[in-house]
Amino acid sequence: MPSTTPFTSPAWKRCLPLAIIPLAFLLLANRLDAVNHSNNWAVLVCTSRFWYRSVKRLGIPDSNIILMLADDMACNPRNMFPGTVYSNSERKLDLYGDGIEVDYRGEEVSVENFIRLLTGRVAEGTPRSKRLMTDERSNILVYMTGHGGDEFLKFQDAEEISAFDLADAFQTMWAKKRYNELLFMIDTCQANTMTSKLYSPNIVATGSSAKGENSYSHHADSDIGVAVVDRFSHFVLSHLEGMNKTSSSTLQDFVNAYSYDIFHSNPGARSDLLGRSMSEVLMTDFFGGVSSVELAALPADSPVGSAAEPTKPEAIWKLTTSRWNSARRTADDSFAGPGRSLQGHANWRKLSPTLLLTLTFAAHFWAAHKLT
Template sequence: MLRILTILLLAATAFAVILPASSKKNRDKAEDAPNIWVLIVAGSNGYYNYRHQSDACHAYHIMAKHGIPDSNIVVMQYDDIANDPENPTPGIIINHPNGSDVYKGALKDYTGDTVTSTNFLKILQGDAAAMKGIGSGKVINSGPNDHVFVNFVDHGAPGIVAFPNDELSAVDLNNAIKDMHKQKKFAKMVLYFEACESGSMFDGILPNNIDVFATTAANPDESSYACYYDDLRQTYLGDVYSVNWMEDSDKENLSKETLQSQFKIVKKETNTSHVMEYGDLTIAQMKVGDFMGHSFDEDAVQLPKVSKADAVKSEDVYLTILRKKAEKSQTPEESDYWMKQVHAATAKRGFINGVLRKLAGTVAKSSSHALELINTRQSIDDEEVHQCLHLANKFFSKNCFSLARNEYALFTAPRFLANACADGISAAELIRAMRKTCTHQTMHGIN
């Protein structure tokens, strides 16, 4: 009897030892599971840029619907569209013709003048101390096992994307990402960038060995496109690349679909520009849900397919909207008013073109070379050219025309500067030319 009791006691002791070890293993496994952190940015303001905040709000709802808690999502949006006087449906924003309200319930962690490139980089890098007392104060508090997803929507140009009052360069973005990798602030990072020439934010500068994968709406040399013009709202509701990936995410089981599968779908459906991929392409074999959340709603409403035949280059959106308002005017007086706005905008654009011609003439070898610097599209796919462009863009924006606050300057000047840098003209030469040429008064609102 004593022997039986001894055996039972030993067995119980062994089980007691094994059980905590097993529980610890399961607990460690749960603790090691990656958290998903999401940073969504609409980098513009102004009602004619309605589509950017609309895209961002829609992106938020995708993340929330797929199970990512608000504590792990940060949204930056200027928040001037929903209640703009031009909005015929106050407090409502839609991202699809006859679509549901995407503004309702969307996060607004950083709004107005807190939507800056400086704050963006601090939030991305998890600098909570720097963001204390600003907006919600939330940052991407990711660790070495976590996944980070970044969705940026706005205007762009070679080596740069815009915020409402400043710009973010490819050099600064990639330096921040590299620093995060060194500090082990993520296991994997995925970026979806919607902007003109958005490929230039990664081409030749994003390493392929730091666990980062990026897709862009356009290659380094072309515009991205707006779509879904709405007659009631008199603006474009979305951007082609953005609505393509979001409408795919709305209907797919993201636990089964890979990033590569989504990339191929979006690339095929975005027939207005060349959707690109950069960085560590092996990450594309991971599931979309690893970065947007795994929850799946079997009863999710799928939006009806709508033609994007009305797609227009981002750089043409402002004038196109003005012309459409003139065409649909009810009286000759109203039509005349909007056509005067078209002519005024065109004249302002002409002023910027004149300044660029002077700059080109100053640094070019000949008049034909000057035309080449303005009209061609040279590659900026190496770090030396990126560094030259980084310096030239910053100086131009500070001393000639703010690239963030004069969108037409953004559409034109960085391309000229990129061509010059790629052609061997140094940043120092370009800066000397800008000091000599940019003597006009400060100007804003040249769209």
């Protein structure tokens, strides 16, 4: 009689596909836990027009970009190249470009309007293009540039927003479930002081200079006689231009590239409020578009549905909480040992959700076929 082992027995061969299913669900669950948002938004303030083209190129639609420009540099009479804005003296990349949509301009760019925009307290007749239509599954990029100092940023050289004002606005957003995670970036003198008062959950922040330091321009265009971009904004723009929609670059990679030699100041980053490491946060979690998939449970009596319960998309792709948790517990016990968890393996979270879906349903249908 030929010898058998647990791994060559017929019983094990029948159970193997079923063992794969909870593992596949676990891998997909870990990936979805890491990216728990369904839409990205960007609020670009003052001279942040440089960012409009970049976030749009990476997938954030015009409808999800709020652009506030105090001055129209493209149409300024001193601009020798009307209708254009360049970030370098070679003028190879027009940041203004075709189809740029300015939502707040001139006197509309005020502290009051900015805070109302963030908190959703805009006037009743405000058009949709001037509203931040976010929810608890939205990731938001807030990028601000301009003149500032110790815990303040100027608007129009006439009023200021303080670090306390900003912190309270973000807290209101969190209380009203207006974001999932928020990335705050600021390029101004003593920029890091504007992040010092933040206290709301799920926020990561970075600034271009420390307290007591200036933020400097990068280079000038001799034809128009002014500096065309700040050092910090130039650095970020260059980083984004090297990315695409599928880039694996993380916030930690971005921050690791900071250098005094580049900025002539000491930029800083604050992630203590975020709840996860910056090495787990993809740049495209804030700068790119989002393609979201929600899993759903199949009818209990059939892996592919039944005539009594049609296989509608929402019925097929939605995995109930109880079954999800059960699958994860099963995988934990089977592959990590009783009471231990496989959750948190960073390499698994980087696997393609499409690959995991394919593995899951291939194993499911294979098992259903073999056991019938």
